[in-house]
Amino acid sequence: MRSIGEMARDSGLGVSALRFYDRAGVLVPAWVDPVSGYRWYEPEQVEEARLLAWLRRAGMPLADIRLVLASWSGADTDLVRKLLEAHLRRLEQGLSDARSAFSALRALLDHRENVMTSLRMAAVRLSVAAPELAAALDTVRFAASTDPELPMLGGVLFDIEGESLHVVATDRYRMAVARAGVAGYDGSRVQVVVPTPLVDAMRALLDGEGPVRLSLDGDRVTLEAGDRQAAGQCLDHGFPDYRRLLPQAGRRRTVVEVASFREALETGPVRSGEAGAHDLSVLRVEDGGTVTLWGDVDEDPNRVALNREFLLAALAAGARDRLVLEFGAPTAPIAIRRPDDEGAFSMLMPVRLEN
Template identity: 85%
Template sequence: MRSIGEMARDSGLGVSALRFYDRAGVLVPAWVDPVSGYRWYEPEQFEEARVLARLRRAGMPLADIRLLLASWSGADTDLVRKLLKAHLRHLEQGLSGARSEFSALRAVLDHRENVMTSLRVATVRLSIAAPELAAALDTVRFAASTDPELPMLGGVLFDVEGQSLHVVATDRYRMAVAQAGAAGHDGSRVQVIVPASVVDAMRALSDGEGSVRLCIDGGRVTLEAGDRQAAGQCLDHDFPDYRRLLPAVGGRRALVEVAAFRKALETGPVRAGEAGEPDLSVLRVEDSGTVAVCADSDDDPNRVAVNREFLLDALTAGARDRLFLELGAPTAPIAIRRPDDEGTFSLLMPVRPED
């Protein structure tokens, strides 16, 4: 018989997915240990698990998957073929409908005023304390995207308003926001996306005391430190309105000792990712106010699964011995905040435990 771990490794379904499909009555293990609750599968169930994995990737509804698997090993495969044909037809109809809706949305966008244009054309000159800018860039740089399909996320947003500079980066799965005081600009809001390579050059120039001078002139950005400068063209894209993504302070908040928590993440239980997927840590805020790295149990509604590497990066970027972790619902973003600076934080999207 195959253990649930072996089935997960060889079938393309994660351990949590196998547990979910057991509870749903789709792929029930041949035997469950009455003491440990550990699941075991017959060798013949491996093919069904591989079929289930393919159907899952194809987005087939659970009811149809259940019916198809019930007919899979029978002599009459007519129902299986009909279910596959019906689902493919449904996908094609959905794709056709999605194309129509996207065409309509593009038409709306073509006729809208691009409000971001006015945020890019102004000329801005700022003076910023070099340590503040360096700390802000260090806080957000890790969250910038490297996906060539999303070039607008491949840099850091510089958002200037009044006497403050906000820098923001996101790759969809995480977002980091930091702020620095700025002098010399009292005008309207200005936003530009600075490419990651230019951001890195700016960070190198900010590694010192005193002030640096930031100039945004249309589509070009320049940072000067003494007689040295880093400059480049801004990305000609629109950045998402990050303010709409910001959660309210709240949820289950816990103050963690970063060194001890990092060790717990690195040595504690982990849900190993499938091929190409990240390893996950499952977190829970205890009644005592501490955060536990717990096993991937079935019966804890307060657990939150998160990409372990992303969380470790966020702890490093937080640059404090202690940080607040805010955990809400299992599907709500996890916030990592500094106790002394609520305006500087990271957000991590959770991973649903049954995914």
């Protein structure tokens, strides 16, 4: 007999996945200890578990997986082949449909005006307090993308409107927004995407207390601090409309003590995501507003799974002893805010838990 841990190691299925498939009646252990509830498997079930792992990677629906396993154990290879061929045809049709949809989308994009171009036309001269800009950049820098296939996200958006400079960074899985007050500009809204190496060079100049000067000329941005400056070309790409992604009102809010919360995350239980690439922390909001780490495998409507590394980085970027966590639905992003500055926050996308 194999323990559930040995079965997970030999089959490529996680322990939580084996528990899920037991509850679903797809791969039921040969024996369950009536006292401890611990699952044990027969040696011949390893082959079924490996088959199940391959079918899951291929995206086969659970109903078909159940039939394949039942036919496999009954040596009905003809039905197994037909089920596999039918699933492959569905995948090929889905890929064909996706290609058609993307062709239509590309046609729409070819005819759509680039809003960022019009927002970069004006020349801008303004001043901003060095500590404010430094704090804003520190708040968002961690969320900038490093994906070479998405160069438009490999920078920080500078969004200037009225007396505000909003800086924004996102890598699709997280987004951070911060604000700094500006003076000396009363023109229309202007947006540029500053590449992260130039952002880092700008941040290195912000070690004083006085104002610094920011200027935009077409695709060139310059930051001057005394007799020092950092300048370079902006990215020639658009940036997502972050205002459409902002968290909605009416979400549950709870305050966490950052030091103790960080310690709990670093030492508490973790889960694996769908791809198993990152450690996940599963948070649960109790009725009184307390956030706990959730180690149980059962479904819970109040739980949300987050990339633990991203969450720890967001806590550090918050730069406060206490932070506010905002929760919506389990599939909605959570927001992390400063109690004394509602305009600076980050958002983290939840991660699907491994079944």
